[in-house]
Amino acid sequence: MKNAIDREIPDEVKGRKLRPFQGNDGYLPEDRFIPATRMRAHSSSFVRQKKKVLSSLKEALVKVGLKDGMTLSFHHHFRGGDNLMNHAFEIIQKMGVKDLTVNASSVQPVHSPLIPLMESKVITNIEGGANGAPGEAISRGKLDGLLTVRSHGGRARAIDSGDSHIDIAIIGAPTADFMGNLNGTNGRYACGPLGYAWPDARMADNVIAVTNELVSFPNYPVSIPMTLVDWVVHTDVPIGDPKGIVSGTTRITKDPMRLKIASTVIDVLDSAGIIKEGLTFQSGAGGISLASSYFLMEEMLKKKIKGSWAMGGSTAALVDMLDRGLFDYLLDVQAFDVTAVNSLRNNPRHIEIGASCYASPFNAACAVNLLDTIVLGATEVDLNFNANTVTESDGRILHGIGGHQDTSSGAELSILAFPLIRGRVSVVVDNVTTVVTPGESIDVVVTERGVAVNPSSKHFDEITNNKRLNIKSMEELKNEALKLTGPRKPIRFKDNIVGVIENRDGTVLDVIYELAD
């Protein structure tokens, strides 16, 4: 069946029924419903005698009854410095368990040791997203089942609603107390918020926290509370590598082309009337997003404008804006650098939030819906403004979605900003390889060779009337790039579907096929 953006979606793949995308807000569950969650009742003497604390993850996995076919969840707050998922699967492989589903807020290149476990069918399905080598392995058919790619908000929705049931949540905690209060702001593996793991802690049948630093009760501040944590594994096996967890300082790009694109973004925001008192703003950690944040800061200082709040992934740039009083609050689900981690620890106006509160479409309110603007990137964008962030132009799965779908559908003005040509490949194409964010969510595309505004954007007139902007159509941008790059060879796929791209509401935007070459 064709979905609302004209992509062919099969009714069923590998035993799973798919619901085609019906447009943003096209699908809502029929009524409010109550998903099943497991009650936990540990006796008072049990807890008082510190029996919640175990010395190895293996012991915990035996206690919770790990068996074939279960779903295990992980968070990616340690990013490139995560050791926990690899450590867990070293143990699991030795236990001889098979056919597991990994539900991770992100699988990273550091998790490449999982690739052989896909081939030996210890891991048969992955939910969340896959970056780098593990993603490429899935493109080459190494995963027996499916990769279900979800945005951060979509993942929270799937877990909260019971669509994605978690048997065992394994939560890396920089610090924990013996009762199970966890936080990510202290300790040598401090990573900032633990927000992506909040839905997992609330909904999983069994919650195992793993820490290298057991602190005295109560572990304050509390990110994930003891009421939700069944077991605390206190181990010497390092759960993370501080070098990979947070980068030192995120420096602003020196590339003149990216700086030009970032300053054009500010021009676009200005002409759409976004830079005003009470502004709300989110920016990513990518070069252009970061530079846009700095230029926005200059513009706000020049105009003597104060925003109301900003949202992370937090970086030194956003913290700087908070400290200068340009925003009253910084809402944060994930920290990217040391400055951001320190700010969360020390500044009461820097507030940790969970993934559902950040971006889930099916709850009573989520923060992305209040954003005035968001600056994002993409690997490809097509003439209908559909954006791809998951596959590269050569068809390989190399990235996740992050908050792309959530923020762009929630924000008043969504901007995609990127160099038109990356490594000889044009970002603007006739049809994206994989639709990840539907064009209806995108207002403006900013490149160094011109700005294209979505005709369906309510800011179309304001922006196209700005004579300082080099306004072009997507068709013009595409042709300009094509003249420089020359035509590319079409990619060939096999019939085997390896991945499903869910919209944040759980409907299917697109499917990904196994690569033929």
Place this chain on the structure above:
Amino acid sequence: MDIIQTVKAGTLESGDILITISPHDSELIIELETPVESLYGEKIKQEILDFLSSLEITKGVIKAIDKGALEYTVLARMETAINRACLEEFE
């Protein structure tokens, strides 16, 4: 024109291409390494080949390490490399 010495032109910066040319007695060998192999590999090889045949060069080893160069960059680096490799021809 004949390739008489081993030379280099270009860099490994993003958007550039590093061309190394050396003499060969009998054959024309082109080796290309590029991150866009599946999309543009054949086209880049063809651009190099066309440039060489326009100068009637039929022998030599061309090693190209591409970092996403556009056609005009490929041709500019080839021109410089060939000028250097065939230097005596121009004296």
